[in-house]
Amino acid sequence: MSKRVLVVDDEKLIVKGIRFSLEQDGMEVDAAYDGEEALKLIKEHTYELVLLDVMLPKLDGFEVCRQIREFSDVPVVMLTAKGDDMDKILGLEYGADDYITKPFNILEVKARIKAIMRRTGKRDHAKPSGKMIVKSGMSIDCESRRVVIDGREVNLTAKEFDLIELLATNPNKVYSRENLLNIVWGYEYPGDARTVDVHIRRLREKVEKNPSDPKYVHTKWGVGYYFRG
Numbered sequence: 001m002s003k004r005v006l007v008v009d010d011e012k013l014i015v016k017g018i019r020f021s022l023e024q025d026g027m028e029v030d031a032a033y034d035g036e037e038a039l040k041l042i043k044e045h046t047y048e049l050v051l052l053d054v055m056l057p058k059l060d061g062f063e064v065c066r067q068i069r070e071f072s073d074v075p076v077v078m079l080t081a082k083g084d085d086m087d088k089i090l091g092l093e094y095g096a097d098d099y100i101t102k103p104f105n106i107l108e109v110k111a112r113i114k115a116i117m118r119r120t121g122k123r124d125h126a127k128p129s130g131k132m133i134v135k136s137g138m139s140i141d142c143e144s145r146r147v148v149i150d151g152r153e154v155n156l157t158a159k160e161f162d163l164i165e166l167l168a169t170n171p172n173k174v175y176s177r178e179n180l181l182n183i184v185w186g187y188e189y190p191g192d193a194r195t196v197d198v199h200i201r202r203l204r205e206k207v208e209k210n211p212s213d214p215k216y217v218h219t220k221w222g223v224g225y226y227f228r229g
Contacts, residue, residue, distance in 0.1 A: 003117060004028040004046065008038040008064070009053040009079065018051065021106045022113070035059025039067055047074050048117055051109070052096075054080040062094050069095035073145060073158035075116045079104070095157030097185075119186045133168045135229065138207065138216060140168055149207060159184060160203045164227075167217060171229025174220045200225055 003026075007018050010033050019029040030045065032038040034057040042050065050068070054061040065076050078099040098112055133140040139148045145161050147154045156164065162184045167175065175183070177193035185195065204211040218228050 002026055002028045003048040004030070005113065006030045006032060006038065006041055006045075006047045006050045008032045008035075008050065008056065008061070010034060010055070010057055011053075014053075017106065018109065021110060025110065033057070035061070035064040038064050042068055042072060042074065049075045049077065049113055051077050051079060051113070054078055065094040065096050069157050070155070073161070075158070077112060077116065095159065097158065115186055133165070135168060135171070135227070136215065138168075140165060147207070154206050156203070156206060159199055160206070163199060163203055164207065164217070167225065167227035171227050174224050174226040176224040179224065196225075 005022055005027050007015050007022075007029060008031075009015050009018075012033065015031045015033070019031060022029050030041055030047075032041055036058045038050070038052065038056075039059070052061045052064060056064065059067075061078055061080075065078065068074065068076060075097045076095070078096045079102060080099055081102050097116055100109055100112060131142040133142065137150045141147075142165060145158075145165075147156055147161065147164060163180065166180075166183060167173075177196040180196045181193060200217060201211070204214055204217055207216055208214045216227055218226055220226060
């Protein structure tokens with residue numbers, strides 16, 4: 001069964017080039033040329049990945065990504081011009097999985113897409129059906145990818161969920177930033193350890209009553225992070 005990808009960019013020549021190249025690899029490609037059209041398609045169809053430009057009419061790519069994360073954990077790769085806010089590009093606020101700067105090499109785009117699809121496929125294949133993790137008032141449903149703390153559901157991005165699931169599945173095991181970057185983002189990811197720190201900070205802001213005195217996600221100074229079991 002072919003992989004289905006959505007390409008979102010208001011530059012039709014770019015869309016045409018990406019579509020042609022991905023179709024050559026046997027992928028099915030849909031296109032959207034503004035943010036509103038993109039959201040409509042994502043709600044109506046199932047995609048393996050969304051390639052999303054930052055500068056879009058109607059809704060920009062950051063807002064589109066933020067809204068996607070309210071209902072889907074589909075992998076999102078942002079396309080952006082050099083010099084944009086790197087934190088935003090990395091999706092630290094909006095939940096993107098990766099970014100590619102323009103102008104780009106289409107071979108690089110295809111390599112990133114395939115790497116993310118491999119990671120996502122392995123993650124979904126390896127996930128035990130119906131597995132629940134319950135720790136100190138927190139319940140993690142690995143199948144539906146939901147986190148509930150003291151009866152309140154916490155809205156996490158895909159990467160935040162991957163982090164809490166990994167840490168909680170291996171309580172008291174300390175993971176270095178490099179370990180987490182390789183496991184959660186993958187070896188091909190171009191970011192650095194700062195990406196992990198920012199995601200952990202945002203995760204704590206969502207799951208901890210007092211992020212500076214965490215109950216769940218702890219820091220082993222000079223080493224990394226762990227979940228207290």
